[in-house]
Amino acid sequence: MSIDLTTEFIKQNLWVSAPVWSLAAAAALVLLVGAFRPRSTHSLLPALGLIGVIVSGCVTVHASQIATAPLGMQSIDSFTVVFDLIILIATAIGIIISSPYVNRESLARGEYYALMMFSSSGAMLMGASDNFIMMFLGLELLSIPLYVLSGFRRLEGISQEAALKYFLLGSFASAFFVYGTALVFAATGTTSIAAALAANSGAMLTMGVGMVLVALGFKVALVPFHMWTPDVYEGAPTSVTAFMSVVAKAAGFGGLARIVAPGLSPNWHLLLWLLAAGTMIWGNLIAIPQQNIKRLLAYSSISHAGYILMGLLTLSRDSVAGVDGMSAVLFYLLVYTLMNFGAFAVVIVFAGSGDKAEDIDDYRGIARRSPLLAALMSVFLLSLAGIPPFAGFFGKLFLFSAAVQAGYPGLAVIAVLTSVMGVFYYLRVTVVMFMEEEPASGVADKPSVSASPTYGFVLGALAALVIVVGILAAPVLNWTAGGAESLTAGRPAASASVRYCALCRLQRFISRPFAFDCTELRNLRYR
């Protein structure tokens, strides 16, 4: 065997990995500028990072048109592009939200943004990997910077505690991933995901896949494996928590999608079903008594993982339902990015310097002092709860209808019921903000909370997007459907050539007994 280093091979390699290396190169640039330029220029670092993210987005789209040859490690199909763009959007929002926070808490800047971008490139890698080795490296490239970022407020015990817990449990999960993939390799003799799962050879493969699912379940915080989530979310710097809750989750689901896409054997459906149901129920149930807003959002993010897993479950069924489900999953990931970042940004603004005020009690009557912020927070929370006309509602609607479509009505019922549970605790915060009186002593020493111009802009934009994406869901859904299609491209299906039509499906869905009243949706144009 000789080394095949032809120009074509190198070129393909370059373009296939372009999304990852472009973002990593931008991260390295940010790091170097942060290290070698004087402090006065450091306020430009987030701008530099943003430019890097935008360039990386352009490179990704461009690369997807050039790279053709599958190298068996990583693919750059339309799923990768859609997924990468969602991650890049999340990274951009993360950088913007972090920049005032990082200044306020005086964290090291160059390193902060660089690690964040490295983590994102790992996330992009996970969603693009065709090989277990690649996915393992993506998982680690995602996780290692996150371990560090959660301990970034190094002088505070709570942050370090979060870093240690996240690190130990994350590495534990990685060990499961390694052993699981080792079992898969032992059973099939290949590390390629598609080839290994196609082999379908009994107990060893089953156990291997199971352990891989455990590891990824850890990353996305599915219920038996969610123990780390609240502590880490509470302890990590809030901007990191926001980033982690979105990007790590999206990455885990990207990886899961790559594993589920070739079609898992039916044995897995029940297990995934149970995981999804358990996650939805438990996450929403435990969120109710939470007193700390970050812990509340942590449990809410667990429950959202359950909803997304429900969409993913449809992918394992057949390819038509899979396209439905997967496009709903991608849509939901995008929407979740917008609303979750929004909620966390408000938390950052309210908490004040040193992250003091993070209990729900601290939010009491805050609408009096800063009505606009309270209103924005309500928008994000109501969207998370899934109340129309916000985007969260449509995201959930698509997920639920995809689940019903794929033959999981029971799961959809559970999802609807747990969403109602969710409405309760999200509304509680809103009620506390608007209805309750501020504690008497607080009025004197608490000045009105006002957001910096950056936050004003970001929050306004996110709130607007949460509304706009909801109303104009059709083009977005079309876009995500394009991504979902490439994922199921290789699988046989009853009618794979029929492009998915959301409206038809919605109408069918509405005719079902437990339908929502969503007649206004009929007027929307889908494609």
Add this chain to the structure above:
Amino acid sequence: MSNTTFDWIASLIKAVIIFVVLLQLVPVLIWLERKVVARMQQRIGPNRVGPFGLLQPLADAVKLMAKENIIPTGVDKLVYYLAPVISIVPALAAFAVVPFGEPIHVAGRVVYLQVAHVNIGILYVLALSSLAVYGITLAGWSSNNKYSLLGGLRASAQMISYEIPVGLTVVAVVLLAGSLDLLDIVNQQVKQGIWNIGPQFIGFLLFVVASNAELNRAPFDMAEAESELVAGFHTEYTGFRFAMFFMGEYVNMVTTSALATVMYLGGWHGFGPDVWYLNLIWFILKIFAFIIFYMWVRASWPRIRYDQLMGFGWKVMIPAALLNLAATAVVIVVAKERATLWLTAVNIALFVVFLAVLRLVNSRQLEQHRQVVPQPDAVRG
């Protein structure tokens, strides 16, 4: 007698010879070091026991054996006993793959002049040398003594840091030879007409400095700095166990010198006819030249400070070794057959530039020093 049996017996004989010779070299080297250092410091050195003090190491050995073995309270017994042994074994084992001559033919069979001919010999040496740190670290920890612990800590940090430049310089040599086999590395030097010290001069310098630090010898002997740590990791060791650390250090020195000879000085090749016993003599001569060089360094340099050591390792050695590796790779790819020539030229040019810069910096620092420090009145008159 089958081939395998023959090989096993041959290996066994070679192993025993190497073992005995290496251990017998230790007293010789101790004597040599005391003598050489003494001469450099205008002293005479040992001269009481035997002619030229030659029997001094023997007397030392008898003294050490006869001494009481003290086991301080609170030591971790098992680790405390094991540490001296651990410090010798990797060095002895690493010597197993060092070739000291062309393969010779005995009774129609090929006999390699090394205990084991493995085709990844150089990696094997690297792997074992990375284990050498355990002896010192564990000795420091198990002694239940603050200073010993500090010595062990320093040793482990130092050895991990300096292993990187050693590895990187070795990789550059491997690139030139295109093989991990130590025999091939020697033969390639003969084939290219110039020993690797030419095309890898910078690498050679880096290797010598880094291996000196790996050996924990002055000026890098922070782990046992008498002035700060009262002898560091072996403070609590007495008698024979104490002697074993010395054996470890000297065997390590021989192994490192042999490795440097193989990698950079053309191994056993020298002037004159190419017969195995002459080759052996050349090989031993080169090793001793290296060892005396190490002694010379020890006599000439004061011990450097610990932060200087780590700073030097990470900020100078590693970047320089990386650059050397990258440059070597680029030249080999670009210049192909002429790589050796180009590398030699580039190395020597770089070295000259380096010396010039050093001189410039030095003179500038002197200048600044003169300006800052006011001349004493007495001198001004």
Add this chain to the structure above:
Amino acid sequence: MDIYSAVPFSAWLALSGLLFTIGAIGFLIRRDPIVMFMCIELMLNAGNLLLVASARYRAVMDGQIYVFFVMTVAAAEVAVGLAIIVAIFRQRLDIDVDEMSEMRG
């Protein structure tokens, strides 16, 4: 080497499974973060053993490549993990997971 041709693959599987299990149990019952971390290393090594053994029994080298990557990543993890532990130690001169109860768990 041929002396292993009498050892069936299941023996390697059993050994690596046993080591993995010991590591996992150790992770769960020990409270010292460094020891927990070492248990994770043990689990990774169990995976490596399985990979190398199945690479040999199938005569496919991909398993060995995977081991190479696992080791690299393990080194990276160790650097970060030990840095976290050292950073915590500087804050509070005790690193026992049970005593980390600042947060309502």
Add this chain to the structure above:
Amino acid sequence: MTWIPFVLIAAVAVFFALYLVLSKNAVHGALSLVLVLVSLAIFFLLLGAEFIFIVQVAVYAGAIMVLFLFVMMLLNVGGAEGPLRENPSWQLAAAIVLGCVLLFEAALHIARAGEGVRHFPQAIAADFGSPERIGQLLFSSYLLPFEITSLVLLAAMIGAVVLALRRFP
């Protein structure tokens, strides 16, 4: 007879793995882990992975475990009075349950071993597992992961430095 080396080395590995888990002394645990790693390294050599064997000794035993020892000595946590203590019972229960499940599954595999795997090694080329072959694979099929590794290491390096800094510049 041919079982003897396997059984011996495996026994060493399992014994020291148990020692790591049960020992009260963290440094002894680390040393026993080194022994486990070395015995696995011997297995790697016997399984035709000579490059992996070298990396296992040089990187795992020689660098990673030294780092562990270094940190333990730095923090001085490995003393005779180790930090093992009574565990919350639910964790113990969970551990034992998990262990039983894993052991059960291992037993399942042994019973049904060989699905798709040949029971005994297949013939291999002479250079199987040699550095040359590994290098060729790394620079052809596995070029992408190899490059990504550099990113992982870079990120880890930055992270470790950030965490270890006494104060931000």
